[in-house]
Amino acid sequence: MKISVNVRQSVWMVMAGLGFWMTACTKDPSVTPQSPVSGTPAKADQSVNNWILENMRAVYYWNDKMPANPDTMLAVAPFFYSLLYDYNNRANPERDRFSWIQESAADLKASLSGEQKTTGLEVKYFLRSAGSTEVVIKVLYVLPGSPAYKAGLKRGDIITTINGQKLTTGNYASLTNNPTTFNYGLAKLESDKIVDTEVVKTVTAEVFQQNPVFLDSIYAIGGKTIGYLVYNQFIPGPNGSTTPTYDQKLEQIFSKFKARGVNELVLDLRYNPGGYVSSSVKLASMIAKGVDNTKTFYRTEYNKDVMAELQSQNQTAQLTTRFQTKAQNIGGNLSRVFVLTTGGTASASELIINGLRPFMPVITIGETTYGKNVGSITISDKTGKIKWGMQPIVFKSFNAQNQSDYSTGFTPTIIKNEPLALKPLGDLEEEYLNAAVAQIVGNGTARISADQGPQLPAIGSSVERRAGGSNMFDDRNPLNW
Known part of the structure; x- marks a missing residue:
């Protein structure tokens, strides 16, 4: 053409x-x-x-x-x-x-850019029991400073009613999306049973800017210095800002990791559906072993017409994105990296896993990732006459070894499922982090705990919906990113 x-x-x-x-x-x-x-x-x-x-x-x-x-x-x-x-x-x-x-x-x-009207909750949806039509909501995390945070909601809370209505497979979609003010009715776990309470938390959604750099910690355990980072979206900076505030925060964290002698890294991408490739390059460049700006992080493949145009203009060098030479790189101290994953771990998160694989072992813990080895651009009408915006897929990515074999997701090295009862992120007894630490220091010091509590049938999550997972609100139309 x-x-x-x-x-x-x-x-x-x-x-x-x-x-x-x-x-x-x-x-x-x-x-x-x-x-x-x-x-x-x-x-x-x-x-x-x-x-x-x-x-x-x-x-x-x-x-x-x-x-x-x-x-x-x-x-x-x-x-x-x-x-x-x-x-x-x-x-x-x-x-x-x-x-x-x-x-x-x-x-x-x-x-x-992480700005949207929200209560500040990321959640997962379950059937209350196998075969039931009742739905319960488990809070995965709460954005600091958000309306839900100010209302006292926290990771691990269980919601069974909204605005006085018990959640079911027939109404939970509209109840979780359509109101502006939400009266969340909470339940608790007693002897592995979900028991409704009279506690109600009222939250009004507002336009809120997410800070994707959620948590960082350093643990000294069994002769190891373990760096831990919870990173929930690849965003350089706040919407409308030209300052890469969040990228700078990542650099500060890795400077601290390097100064403290971190020699094991746990990268928590459980709730990260992707984002800007520019941020993924920066993050990978601070982790990978033996890389600089001469080493390939990934290369892109476009449609045949774009490829022909690039070749005719002698611009094929632009198909390769290289690592950056970063003073904050801790790869010299690492023999491997652990990545925590769920079905909502997608796109730029998977690009990190794939891009690091040629340079160091990547041990994944959790669930199979989403499976998105392609990327997109935002297209809008520059004249302003057309208000619509679209986000079409325009490229496929490959790592330095020409691998792009994860359209069905990365199968975890160690399979884990999050329990219904959740420990705080960063707690050494938290299911996923515990499993990583057990691998790092050996079972003599820590152990991989068995999945705790009831395992209810999951029917989706807000993270998977952000990641373009199957649209739990309309099975006729699987949403994409």
Whole structure:
């Protein structure tokens, strides 16, 4: 396909490194696309569809698999999803599960920088018992300073009612997303049984900026100095800021790790659905053993038209992203790295795992990761006439050994499941951290504890939804990042 002059700018946009996302970042459930239906959209929809089609034909990774004659008379969201490669075929792990579109490009960009309207809770949803229609919510973590934090909610809390209504498979989607003010009814565990209480916490959602650098600690155990980092999204800095505040915080932490002689590292990416590749390069460059700016962290592959354009302009060197030479690098003291994972560990988090593998052993503890070896860019209309924003997949990533074999996720080296009763993050008795420490210092000093408490049927989590996991709110349409 010949690339037209007026689309060439979109082609070069894929090379704007800071725009690269390997994420499944937040999507507003209110813009969940409907099943494609025929009809005559408003004129504005037609112009939006033409804009979508032009850009997708230019930069979409699977542009050769798009419909030859798509129905531009569809409403905007159904039209966009009708273009995606094998979107509804769940049997194909290589399909496009990830591209998405939002009605507001401004909201899309804000969410990618960790700013959104939220109570500050990250949660996981379970059936109250096998075969039950009742749903319970387990709080995974609470953002410091958020409305939920101020209301006294904490990791491990169990929610069984919202606004006086008992949660069920039929209502929990609307109850957890539609209100602005939430009255959370709490339960407790007694002898491994969930028991409702009369405790209610009232929280009003507000626009809030997440700080992704959640926790760091250093432990001296059994002759080892263990660095621990909980990192929940790859974001350079706050939305709208040109200062990479969060990247700088990571550098400060690794400077401290280096000064304290950290010789084992536990990187907690359980709740990290991805983010800016630029931040992943910085983090990997402070961990990997024996790297500098001459060593390959990852390389990218685009669609055949973009690849041909880069070759014709002698720009193929831009396909390789190298590590950075970082004074904070602790790789010289490390013989391996431990990464804690769940099904919400996705994209840029998996890029870290894959990019480090050629340089050091990466031991994963937890659950199989999400399986996202592709990345996207944000596309919005520069004229401002079209308000929609889209996040299409434009590249596939490979590590220094040309590996990109994780479309079904990384299977954990050590399998763990989080119990219903959760210890605080950073607590040495916390399930995942305990397992890592046991591996580091040996079973004579610490042990891998058995999974504790009841194991309820899980039906999804807010982290997996941010990561583009199967849309627990509408099984017809698996959301992607």
